[in-house]
Amino acid sequence: MTYLIDAWLDRPHPYLRILHRETGEVCAVLEEEALDELRDLGDLDLHELGSSEPMVLKELVRSLFLYCYARALRP
Numbered sequence: 001m002t003y004l005i006d007a008w009l010d011r012p013h014p015y016l017r018i019l020h021r022e023t024g025e026v027c028a029v030l031e032e033e034a035l036d037e038l039r040d041l042g043d044l045d046l047h048e049l050g051s052s053e054p055m056v057l058k059e060l061v062r063s064l065f066l067y068c069y070a071r072a073l074r075p
Contacts, residue, residue, distance in 0.1 A: 003061050028068045
């Protein structure tokens with residue numbers, strides 16, 4: 001599967017979405033609070049979003065999915 005990162009970080013209420021490249025289906029959404037938490041934890045490097053290195057982007061998408069799943073399991 002391939003994914004597309006749709007990040008709007010320079011807005012008053014930033015968000016990031018991970019889309020399935022072939023269908024356009026939204027697979028994950030991270031809004032302002034989650035993005036702030038990821039940055040505070042050091043798990044989101046904004047420079048990685050601009051990378052053209054496939055392995056960097058693959059690892060970023062993997063990390064974002066894991067974060068979303070972990071967040072969903074919180075009480």
